[in-house]
Amino acid sequence: IETKLPKVGTTIFTVMSQLALQHDAVNLGQGFPDFDGPQSLRDALAAAMNSGKNQYAPMTGVPKLREQIAVKTERLYGRKVNADAEVTVTSGATEAIFAAIAAVVRPGDEVIVLDPCYDCYEPAIDLVGGRAVHVPLTLPDFSVDWQRVKDAITARTRVIMINSPHNPSGAVLSSADLDTLAALTRDTEILVISDEVYEHIVFDGAPHESVLRHPELAERSFVVSSFGKTYHCTGWKVGYCVAPRALSAEFRKVHQYLTFCTFSPAQWAFAQVLESDPQHYLDLPAFYQAKRDRFRELLAPSKFQLLPVRGAYFQLVDYSAISDKDDLNFCEWLVREAGVAAIPVSAFYETAPDAKIVRFCFAKNDPTLVAAAERLVKL
Numbered sequence: 001i002e003t004k005l006p007k008v009g010t011t012i013f014t015v016m017s018q019l020a021l022q023h024d025a026v027n028l029g030q031g032f033p034d035f036d037g038p039q040s041l042r043d044a045l046a047a048a049m050n051s052g053k054n055q056y057a058p059m060t061g062v063p064k065l066r067e068q069i070a071v072k073t074e075r076l077y078g079r080k081v082n083a084d085a086e087v088t089v090t091s092g093a094t095e096a097i098f099a100a101i102a103a104v105v106r107p108g109d110e111v112i113v114l115d116p117c118y119d120c121y122e123p124a125i126d127l128v129g130g131r132a133v134h135v136p137l138t139l140p141d142f143s144v145d146w147q148r149v150k151d152a153i154t155a156r157t158r159v160i161m162i163n164s165p166h167n168p169s170g171a172v173l174s175s176a177d178l179d180t181l182a183a184l185t186r187d188t189e190i191l192v193i194s195d196e197v198y199e200h201i202v203f204d205g206a207p208h209e210s211v212l213r214h215p216e217l218a219e220r221s222f223v224v225s226s227f228g229k230t231y232h233c234t235g236w237k238v239g240y241c242v243a244p245r246a247l248s249a250e251f252r253k254v255h256q257y258l259t260f261c262t263f264s265p266a267q268w269a270f271a272q273v274l275e276s277d278p279q280h281y282l283d284l285p286a287f288y289q290a291k292r293d294r295f296r297e298l299l300a301p302s303k304f305q306l307l308p309v310r311g312a313y314f315q316l317v318d319y320s321a322i323s324d325k326d327d328l329n330f331c332e333w334l335v336r337e338a339g340v341a342a343i344p345v346s347a348f349y350e351t352a353p354d355a356k357i358v359r360f361c362f363a364k365n366d367p368t369l370v371a372a373a374e375r376l377v378k379l
């Protein structure tokens, strides 16, 4: 059969997790916590399942959850959104990203993505007949070169995709970045998909510069988030999209037939914890900052050079003092010989730069970080 996705194989996250299992390695590859979300959340899920919340949720999401998302959006970003018309609950951010792309990208349209970028963007663009136009971020700090973005814009540009805090680099966008993006898209038909799944994981006291803080940009944007990241439950696959009424209406046309609705008991559970315990997400920056600092301290005696991390839960390291292998070969060697799984950063690129950088996930309990570091400092 002729494939519609010739460039797609098994994702690097699956490949590395399988190798980690096979070699009994400490898995700092695929990004997921090795601890559970709050007990109150798990109790709320069980309570929802035991009290008849087991049938289809409304297509757009459980009303109480959409309201709580609107409350959080106003509290954190100062934007009043209409919970009925502008918030849609999805089966993870992955579904939201797919639905947003499918809703607005027409055959022949171009979508600007900033490399390195998360792996689910381009296949969605390809499937709807669009074309991803890759603009590299600038090393060493993975900043956006807006002149290059501007140069990449053509009459066919339909969407610019951004991701802050950024996977895999941990870079964050500033309000000046958003101002520049607003200026670039002003008086155009270009829309923005803003992947903000790590919105609550920003370090060193910095605010998360959500597109939802930026009134002009918010008018042309789909803002996507994920409860998997915020509540340490990546396997529940619940996310959401906030977008202005007209964009949400188109988004919902896709969501309606992609999944129709998302797992109802989890929606009730998230609604309850968002309402009763907003402190959970307010405490998240400090929670993950302590893990970042701990992991960096553990790796300090190693030969890895640690790149700065401003958000999300990934540490990039330069391994050029250890090996001259390319990053994929280095990761295969590392999981086999050192017993630690990582992700090669080239997997996030169309054309990877000549850099020797891999990604470790530090969303782990202390003993896991210690066990990994014991192996890594020996190299």
Ligand code: PMP
Pocket (backbone or CB within 6 Å): 031, 091, 092, 093, 094, 095, 118, 163, 166, 167, 195, 197, 225, 226, 227, 228, 229, 234, 237, 238, 239
């Ligand atoms: N975007 C980014 C940048 C991510 O890192 C992830 C999760 N790895 C997703 C989207 C997908 O999130 P979800 O698991 O909620 O589908």
Ligand code: GLN
Pocket (backbone or CB within 6 Å): 011, 013, 014, 029, 030, 031, 032, 167
């Ligand atoms: N988002 C996770 C990461 O970056 C992976 C999720 C997945 O395996 N699809 O590691």
